[in-house]
Amino acid sequence: xxxxxxYRRIADxxxxxxxxxxxxxxxxxxxxxxxxxxxxxxRMTARGALKTLVEQGFVNSVEAKGYFVAAxxxxxxxxxxxxxxxxxRRSGRRPSSIVLAARKAEAAGxxxxxxxVAEGASVYHLLRLREADAVPVALxxxxxxxxxxxxxxxxxxxxxDSLYATLKQRFGILPVEAEQSFEASAAGESxxxxxxxxxxxxxxxxxxxxxxxxxxxxxxxxxxYRGDRFTMRVRLAPGS
Ligand code: GLP
Numbered sequence: 001x002x003x004x005x006x007y008r009r010i011a012d013x014x015x016x017x018x019x020x021x022x023x024x025x026x027x028x029x030x031x032x033x034x035x036x037x038x039x040x041x042x043r044m045t046a047r048g049a050l051k052t053l054v055e056q057g058f059v060n061s062v063e064a065k066g067y068f069v070a071a072x073x074x075x076x077x078x079x080x081x082x083x084x085x086x087x088x089r090r091s092g093r094r095p096s097s098i099v100l101a102a103r104k105a106e107a108a109g110x111x112x113x114x115x116x117v118a119e120g121a122s123v124y125h126l127l128r129l130r131e132a133d134a135v136p137v138a139l140x141x142x143x144x145x146x147x148x149x150x151x152x153x154x155x156x157x158x159x160x161d162s163l164y165a166t167l168k169q170r171f172g173i174l175p176v177e178a179e180q181s182f183e184a185s186a187a188g189e190s191x192x193x194x195x196x197x198x199x200x201x202x203x204x205x206x207x208x209x210x211x212x213x214x215x216x217x218x219x220x221x222x223x224x225y226r227g228d229r230f231t232m233r234v235r236l237a238p239g240s
Pocket of ligand 1: 084085086142162163165219
């Protein structure tokens with residue numbers, strides 16, 4: 001007899017069905033009751049299989065409705081300094097944004113320190129919910145010194161315009177170097193509501209500090225990426 005637990009065997013067979021396309025994105029996944037009848041296992045075992053699939057991002061659980069095959073993850077390449085718009089287009093998805101804030105603010109604390117500007121210096125604050133094929137996938141708070149792109153907020157409609165494209169086309173500046181970090185975290189109440197995930201759902205907190213060609217800090221971004229929507233991928237060179 002196989003030593004693979006029953007719930008795992010069921011989860012694996014559902015993953016096979018998803019990967020082969022016989023269960024398509026958005027399709028309803030058999031319920032606990034249906035799985036327990038089909039595989040001859042308890043409802044608890046069937047629930048364990050479904051829970052595993054939710055945790056792995058293959059399936060979404062919709063309260064009172066059941067389980068549905070989740071859209072595949074966005075394969076995010078990390079070695080290039082690209083914008084969200086470029087990343088989504090490359091992965092074959094349609095980017096869009098909801099602007100939650102676009103205003104001038106006084107730099108303080110970490111934002112001032114990372115941008116290397118004085119406390120109280122004028123910075124643009126752009127908070128956007130980023131969507132891929134109309135599904136919210138990330139919340140991005142960008143801070144840009146006003147001195148780097150005077151009039152930035154007024155010069156574009158960031159519901160449709162790319163920030164990087166605007167910086168390049170209107171101001172002739174581009175991020176050419178950046179340092180980025182990720183930390184695993186759980187969605188708090190407000191992030192969860194905005195990103196439409198359950199409170200406590202896994203997220204990645206990302207920061208990026210990008211510099212222009214002259215080495216000046218251009219943008220400091222604090223983002224929250226949905227953990228169930230991305231696979232972060234990087235190609236590694238041989239170690240020395
Ligand atoms: C990525 C970066 C952000 C940047 C954004 C710009 O998501 N992590 O730092 O603000 O791209 O995206 P866009 O040019 O599509 O507005």
